[in-house]
Amino acid sequence: AQSVTQLDSHVSVSEGTPVLLRCNYSSSYSPSLFWYVQHPNKGLQLLLKYTSAATLVKGINGFEAEFKKSETSFHLTKPSAHMSDAAEYFCVVSAPSGTYKYIFGTGTRLKVLA
Amino acid sequence: GAVVSQHPSRVICKSGTSVKIECRSLDFQATTMFWYRQFPKKSLMLMATSNEGSKATYEQGVEKDKFLINHASLTLSTLTVTSAHPEDSSFYICSAPLGYEQYFGPGTRLTVT
Numbered sequence: 001a002q003s004v005t006q007l008d009s010h011v012s013v014s015e016g017t018p019v020l021l022r023c024n025y026s027s028s029y030s031p032s033l034f035w036y037v038q039h040p041n042k043g044l045q046l047l048l049k050y051t052s053a054a055t056l057v058k059g060i061n062g063f064e065a066e067f068k069k070s071e072t073s074f075h076l077t078k079p080s081a082h083m084s085d086a087a088e089y090f091c092v093v094s095a096p097s098g099t100y101k102y103i104f105g106t107g108t109r110l111k112v113l114a
Numbered sequence: 115g116a117v118v119s120q121h122p123s124r125v126i127c128k129s130g131t132s133v134k135i136e137c138r139s140l141d142f143q144a145t146t147m148f149w150y151r152q153f154p155k156k157s158l159m160l161m162a163t164s165n166e167g168s169k170a171t172y173e174q175g176v177e178k179d180k181f182l183i184n185h186a187s188l189t190l191s192t193l194t195v196t197s198a199h200p201e202d203s204s205f206y207i208c209s210a211p212l213g214y215e216q217y218f219g220p221g222t223r224l225t226v227t
Contacts, residue, residue: 032214043207043220044158051214090157100146100211104158 006105023091120219137208144210
């Protein structure tokens with residue numbers, strides 16, 4: 001069975017400082033992994049995805065994530081936080097090929113302090 | 115890019131009535147769509163898988179008689195919340211897969227008074 005764990009429910013950073021949102025996954029085979037962002041009362045926006053190509057994945061708005069199989073991690077980072085980055089972030093692992101199901105982490109709320 | 119729409123974006127209904135939410139894939143066909151429910155400040159919970167031409171598959175604990183799903187065509191799935199109650203108030207999101215990726219609708223905010 002697959003699962004995904006987001007280690008922090010809330011993260012606060014100051015504007016201009018680095019962001020680290022942690023995600024660990026469990027999967028019995030090579031997974032596809034995603035990070036989504038959700039602003040208040042809005043839908044989900046895909047930040048980036050890993051699908052067994054390069055382990056360092058670059059996404060939109062300066063975000064990137066590194067797939068580390070040995071650590072079963074897929075942490076999301078950004079060198080310098082912006083006020084507009086304040087939102088909820090979800091790490092997602094996909095279910096076996098052919099079923100298309102996504103399994104969502106519990107989410108991390110990012111707060112950016114001025 | 116692939117676009118999924120939902121209608122309405124926001125709906126308020128009285129307790130005991132039914133409300134229908136539509137999910138459409140605008141520029142691609144989807145034999146499968148997914149319906150999620152999101153409680154305030156919580157993650158998304160998969161409710162059911164909508165299958166074109168066959169019955170929906172519900173996740174454990176989801177009442178299929180309360181949340182009726184119909185996949186009418188290759189671009190349309192509907193979720194009907196029957197005999198709605200205040201505890202059904204939530205944010206409902208649909209998605210449709212294209213390739214190995216899912217595309218999400220913007221969500222529907224349901225408030226039952």
